Amino acid sequence: INIKKENLCFEISERHEFSGDNNLEQLLQHYDKENYNIAIDDFGVGYSGYKLLYDSTPDFIKIDRFFLQAIEKNLKKKILVRNITHLAVQLGIKVIAEGVETKAELLACKEIGCHLVQGYLVQHPTRNSTEILQHYPHIQEIIANDKRTNTQNSKIDVHIDKINPIRIQNDMSFVVEYFKNNKETTIVPIINESNEPLGIICEAQIKDFLYSPFGISLLLNDESKSKIKNLLRICGNTDINSNISTIIELFSNNPDSLGIIITKNSKYYGFLSARSIISIMNEENIISARDQNPLTKLPGNVVIEKYISELAIIERSYLLCYFDLDNFKAFNDVYGFRNGDRVIQLFADILRKELSSDIFKAHIGGDDFFVAFETEQELEMDKCIPQIVKILDNFSNSAKEFYSQEDKQRAYIVSKDRHNNIKRFPLLSASASLLKISTKSKNKHSECINNVLSVQKKVAKNATNHLALSCLL
Incomplete structure (x- = not known):
């Protein structure tokens, strides 16, 4: 056949x-x-x-x-x-x-x-x-x-070494000549007849034979155990469309790894050396630090926009939450920026404490925060709301400790509003604008989601329970 x-x-x-x-x-x-x-x-x-x-x-x-x-x-x-x-x-x-x-x-x-x-x-x-x-x-x-694929390829591709591979059917004399003719190459990927990667051979393995008594004869002897298959060294491989985080994790999990073979449609594409992966890791760390809010160390707007843009292509149910600290400007004017920063850090700490690590948490900037719950079924979104209520209550109670005893007893402070008018302002609280997104929702693009959350946060501020909820059609 x-x-x-x-x-x-x-x-x-x-x-x-x-x-x-x-x-x-x-x-x-x-x-x-x-x-x-x-x-x-x-x-x-x-x-x-x-x-x-x-x-x-x-x-x-x-x-x-x-x-x-x-x-x-x-x-x-x-x-x-x-x-x-x-x-x-x-x-x-x-x-x-x-x-x-x-x-x-x-x-x-x-x-x-x-x-x-x-x-x-x-x-x-x-x-x-x-x-x-x-x-x-x-x-x-x-x-x-898949939008995630398109942004990953260009980042990885510039680091890939397009090393010419050797087919496993070749004899050892071909391998010896390969390293002689490619003196800067220390690792060569091995592929089968279908161009699928099988592993790697290192120059050091060949040198062990060349510099030992009768090594070259043993190496070139077809009957010896030095055939390519027997010298093959295991090397992880993954597709070029893999997430950068996946490639980094694969490399980091193996302390002896010399790199990762990159494939495209299951065929050999190139080799990502240990040095290249470390360079990618450094770049990712710089990007992560750049996109983090310097005060709370939570992801910032760039990561939030990326997260929201991916909602349109992933068939999941979400409950998005836009948190806003109420009466924060008045508190900041009376008690100063340092205490204002402490209040913002307090809310970030409450989010970390009350929500598990797999829930996406971010700091939009100033006194605004963003949280996204992913659920298996639409009905489970309602189970997330008590967590949000607990966060609001926890913050309101904890924030009282930043006020003087007199202000706590009065339950308000006196300050100027945005129009320079003297007013009484209640003590700090937080409100939450909630948006349900189901797998059936049609308008899952960033602009629509941001508009709904932004308009709805004004409703949440005036609600007695500081909550406003809607569903994306």
């Missing part, structure tokens, strides 16, 4: 018990030696788990559909799949996300760093090989329209 060995894959299902099966281990070793691919199916829901991963040294693991269903809405699933994926990448194993059926699941898997997906979103199962396409336009369109 004219199918190459490296294009055939034997799947082992984790749903069956293989512990202690020597025949299976010998069979897997045989297939691996003959250059067939091995995949662990249903990873994460079976008996053998990580022991099977250790014993079989597979080329692929297929994460079970259970972990991927509605993953974009489930933080626990995200953490599990991310950990499995990052472990696999460090072991040089490609990850296939099984049973992907929605656009949101696809984008979540891409964000985590899965190499491949299969499922009804791509194509329904078929026995007719002519129905299997080389490219799926609807999938390409989803990836192309």
Whole structure:
């Protein structure tokens, strides 16, 4: 049937018990030696788990559909799949996300760093090989329209070394000549006939042979254990469309990492060296520091706008909250800027204390803050409102400590308003403008969201409970 060995894959299902099966281990070793691919199916829901991963040294693991269903809405699933994926990448194993059926699941898997997906979103199962396409336009369109992808590519691409790879079918004399002719190259990626990366070989490995007695003879002996496959060093690889944070995390998790192989559509694209990744990390740290509010250390307007712009392409339900400190200008005029800064820091500390780390919190500037809750179902948005009420109450009670005893007893201070008129101002409080966004909401663009929150905050200030709530149609 004219199918190459490296294009055939034997799947082992984790749903069956293989512990202690020597025949299976010998069979897997045989297939691996003959250059067939091995995949662990249903990873994460079976008996053998990580022991099977250790014993079989597979080329692929297929994460079970259970972990991927509605993953974009489930933080626990995200953490599990991310950990499995990052472990696999460090072991040089490609990850296939099984049973992907929605656009949101696809984008979540891409964000985590899965190499491949299969499922009804791509194509329904078929026995007719002519129905299997080389490219799926609807999938390409989803990836192309993902705004997160477009901004990431240019940042990564400038750091990628386009090192010419070596095919694993070449003999060792080719490798020796390669390093002789490319003296500045210390690492070379190894690919198969399909241009898919398999690992790397380092110049130092070749020098170990060249500078040892009979080393060159041993190295060039086809019968020796020095064939390319035996010298292959595991190297993590990820797609060029991966998040920068994913690449940094993959690199940081492995203290022995020399870099990351970058692929494009599963084919070798280039190599991101350790030095390049460190440069990217420094750039990201500078950007992060620049976009943080210097007083509260919370993300600022640039990050907020980016977050809101991504709402339009992610199928999730959100409760957005615009916090505004009431009577802050009057307090600032009477008690001074230093105490004003302390009040702002107090509110930021309350947000950190009352809200879990996975909830997006930001400082718009001055006395305005922004929080976004992501929920699995629309009905769960209402469960977030008591948290917001608690934040408002906590702030109102804590802020009283900034006033003199006399002002606390009177429950007001005297100051000038924006028109220079002398007025009485109540003690500090906070109000919250809330906006529900469901998966069915149509007008999820930044301008519309910002306008609603801005107009509605005036309503919240005048409400007895300091809350105003609306739903985006």
